[in-house]
Amino acid sequence: MSIHEFAPLRNDLLLRAARGEKVERPPMWVMRQAGRYLPEYNQAKGNRDFFAVCRDPESASTITLQPVERYAGLLDAAIIFSDILVIPQAMGMTVEMLENKGPHFPNPLRDPNSPEFEQVVTKEVDVKKELGYVFEAITLTRKKLEGRVPLIGFVGAPWTLMSYMIEGGGSKIFHFVKGWIFKHPEESKRLLQRVAEICVDFLVEQVVAGAQFIQVFDSWAGELSPHDFAIFSLPYLKYISHNLPIRLKALGIEPVLMTVFAKGAWYAFDTLCESGYQTVGLDWTHDPAEACKIANGRVTLQGNMDPNVLYGGRKAITENVERMLEGFKGAKGRHIINLGHGITPFVDPEDLKHFFEECHRVGNTLYSSKKIYVQGR
Ligand SMILES: Cc1c2[nH]c(c1CCC(=O)O)Cc1[nH]c(c(CCC(=O)O)c1C)Cc1[nH]c(c(CCC(=O)O)c1C)Cc1[nH]c(c(C)c1CCC(=O)O)C2
Numbered sequence: 001m002s003i004h005e006f007a008p009l010r011n012d013l014l015l016r017a018a019r020g021e022k023v024e025r026p027p028m029w030v031m032r033q034a035g036r037y038l039p040e041y042n043q044a045k046g047n048r049d050f051f052a053v054c055r056d057p058e059s060a061s062t063i064t065l066q067p068v069e070r071y072a073g074l075l076d077a078a079i080i081f082s083d084i085l086v087i088p089q090a091m092g093m094t095v096e097m098l099e100n101k102g103p104h105f106p107n108p109l110r111d112p113n114s115p116e117f118e119q120v121v122t123k124e125v126d127v128k129k130e131l132g133y134v135f136e137a138i139t140l141t142r143k144k145l146e147g148r149v150p151l152i153g154f155v156g157a158p159w160t161l162m163s164y165m166i167e168g169g170g171s172k173i174f175h176f177v178k179g180w181i182f183k184h185p186e187e188s189k190r191l192l193q194r195v196a197e198i199c200v201d202f203l204v205e206q207v208v209a210g211a212q213f214i215q216v217f218d219s220w221a222g223e224l225s226p227h228d229f230a231i232f233s234l235p236y237l238k239y240i241s242h243n244l245p246i247r248l249k250a251l252g253i254e255p256v257l258m259t260v261f262a263k264g265a266w267y268a269f270d271t272l273c274e275s276g277y278q279t280v281g282l283d284w285t286h287d288p289a290e291a292c293k294i295a296n297g298r299v300t301l302q303g304n305m306d307p308n309v310l311y312g313g314r315k316a317i318t319e320n321v322e323r324m325l326e327g328f329k330g331a332k333g334r335h336i337i338n339l340g341h342g343i344t345p346f347v348d349p350e351d352l353k354h355f356f357e358e359c360h361r362v363g364n365t366l367y368s369s370k371k372i373y374v375q376g377r
Pocket residue numbers: 030031032033034035036045050079080081082083084085097099100101102103154170217219342
């Protein structure tokens with residue numbers, strides 16, 4: 001519920017599956033579904049800077065809707081077109097998106113005793129002022145969606161954002177951020193806590209603006225050992241899941257359904273089932289049947305086909321869809337179909353369509369047969 005008047009939701013499969021209610025077939029969406037594999041995305045973006053497009057609510061809403069329109073009747077959710085790195089920007093850091101190279105911070109945080117660090121960690125961040133364009137894009141997208149499917153909002157998890165802020169971009173060895181957590185654990189925690197607070201502020205306003213479901217992306221969780229994940233990631237994921245509903249309640253808004261996607265942190269899966277999120281996202285290194293056993297009905301599972309199967313042709317896609325959905329039977333209807341990570345730029349949009357169609361075909365068959373016991377209310 002938000003303060004805006006929007007058309008009633010006509011497809012609530014995603015929300016029902018996340019709540020563990022009865023569904024006719026598993027809902028689906030894919031991470032990065034609005035992106036470079038779509039020719040219409042490249043056209044809408046043109047040669048503009050990536051973040052300039054994010055800051056333009058009209059363009060961001062158009063791009064968000066592109067996959068919903070192309071795959072009408074197949075996709076069960078939209079995810080707002082934006083980026084996890086808008087939080088470091090709101091904290092005063094410069095972030096550029098280099099063509100075909102990814103994000104780049106010209107002045108990453110390297111020294112916890114520097115005035116630059118102090119400035120970032122103590123800056124008062126008014127999310128309405130700094131990130132108002134995201135909220136405008138969400139409200140505009142909800143209007144344009146006219147209730148076709150729910151709209152997902154998101155943030156980057158504190159650990160993943162801290163990694164970017166310190167590394168200054170993508171990394172293979174995580175030299176600097178690992179240096180921080182082992183040399184400067186207290187300063188690291190101070191930064192993580194500050195980022196977590198801003199994540200909550202940001203998510204509150206996304207829900208007020210009209211986001212109906214939230215995902216927290218901890219894309220670099222798998223870089224941590226189980227021991228370090230428990231110290232430098234989990235407490236901040238829990239801070240978000242604990243505080244967001246409290247803050248929404250204070251505003252008279254119902255709690256929002258939340259997913260945590262901690263890529264690579266399969267070792268923490270059991271713990272994540274108890275971390276206050278209704279849905280846990282799985283990457284493709286999880287065996288679905290095994291994950292169902294561990295989750296044991298505590299949460300809804302989201303995932304998890306290897307996105308690169310989409311490069312393997314139609315036959316491989318069909319086989320993998322069948323195997324994935326067969327594997328998730330043990331979720332008893334508490335499953336949202338997704339890829340195990342974001343879709344990549346060279347995927348043929350028609351192959352993704354085949355993936356969706358096969359998910360419908362297999363999902364409908366499995367859920368209508370007696371093979372799946374769907375939890376109902
Ligand atoms: C780590 C991360 C980022 N951004 C995001 C994550 C978490 C998900 C994940 O682990 O993949 C999240 C994200 N980024 C984007 C979205 C939009 C919504 C959607 O999923 O469709 C979402 C949810 C758009 C984007 N974010 C980016 C693009 C491509 C940039 C372009 O168009 O030039 C898009 C469509 C750029 C981006 N943004 C980021 C990277 C590493 C890159 C470069 C890698 C790449 O090029 O794919 C940071």
